[in-house]
Amino acid sequence: xxxxxxxxxxxxxKRYAAEVIRRxxxxxxxxxxxxxxxxxxxxxxxxxxxxxxxxxxxRSEAEFVSKLGGALQEADESSLWLELLREECRVSANLTIPxxxxxxELIAIFTTMINRTNERGT
Numbered sequence: 001x002x003x004x005x006x007x008x009x010x011x012x013x014k015r016y017a018a019e020v021i022r023r024x025x026x027x028x029x030x031x032x033x034x035x036x037x038x039x040x041x042x043x044x045x046x047x048x049x050x051x052x053x054x055x056x057x058x059r060s061e062a063e064f065v066s067k068l069g070g071a072l073q074e075a076d077e078s079s080l081w082l083e084l085l086r087e088e089c090r091v092s093a094n095l096t097i098p099x100x101x102x103x104x105e106l107i108a109i110f111t112t113m114i115n116r117t118n119e120r121g122t
Contacts (some may be wrong), residue, residue: 003009004056023096038081055067064117
């Protein structure tokens with residue numbers, strides 16, 4: 001079965017997940033709120049790539065849109081955790097801003113993909 005998504009895009013989301021892991025390791029863990037939010041980021045950020053992998057093997061347009069919708073939600077949630085780490089926990093912007101940018105780009109890509117797929121189906 002041919003994948004519904006280009007290998008380069010699947011690789012991009014895998015790199016995003018890997019970068020989330022790397023940033024999580026660098027977080028200053030003595031603060032309880034950083035530890036808690038960091039774990040939330042780790043979960044949501046790595047879930048983006050997992051949803052994309054699932055979408056790439058979707059058996060129908062509806063399943064494809066559903067899995068991409070999950071990736072979109074996780075990317076948006078990751079963006080929130082990154083903002084909170086920077087704004088409320090005083091984590092260095094150098095640690096969060098690059099991932100915030102990539103989160104925003106992925107959100108835009110997922111939104112476009114979902115919209116275009118839905119337009120084809122109507």
